[in-house]
Amino acid sequence: MYFASLMKEDNLWEILDKRVLNQKNAEQLKxxxxxxxxxxxxxxxxxxxxxxxxxxxxGLIAMKKHPWVKGEEMMSDECEFLLGHVVDGYLQGHIADGYGNASASTLAAYESIQKQIAFEIEDGR
Structure with missing residues (x-):
């Protein structure tokens, strides 16, 4: 419960070891x-x-290696153009993180899961 309450209050950095957290990996840790x-x-x-x-x-690992990723963060203009705007916790039918933010890795994972489910339905499983 402590972890969840810190996340809700946007105080994640309080519980992370300072040796792990740096500017390069902050977004990935989040x-x-x-x-x-x-x-x-x-x-x-x-x-x-x-x-x-x-x-x-x-998806997180793949996004880190993707050519659109600059350092650890996606370029915001390209991201907004490609992904659209977040509305009420959903991004054009895709799941957001509960704070109204949908990361590209979350979307990639969600789309992958959707494809897997569709494949299993078509396959009769």
Whole structure:
């Protein structure tokens, strides 16, 4: 509960070891913290499965290597143009992080999960 309350108050940096946190990895740490917060939700239907967690972490790694990523953050103009605006916690039908922000890695993971579900439905599983 302490972790969740710190996240809600935007005080994540209080619990991170200062040796881990730096300007280069702050955004990545924040993304992982948002994922962790979604993993500890009380309502089981809102919690991520391990497959979803793995997919989202893979998305974070892929985004770090993507040519549109400048340093650790996406260029905001290109990101806004490509992804649109966040409205009420959703980004044009995609899930946001609960604060009204949808990261590119979250969107990539969500789209990957959607494709997997569609494939399994078509496959009859």
């Amino acid at each position: 993304e992982v913290a948002f994922l962790a917060r979604r993993c500890i939700r009380v309502n089981g239907e809102e919690r991520r499965t391990m497959k979803e967690v793995a997919t989202e972490l893979e």
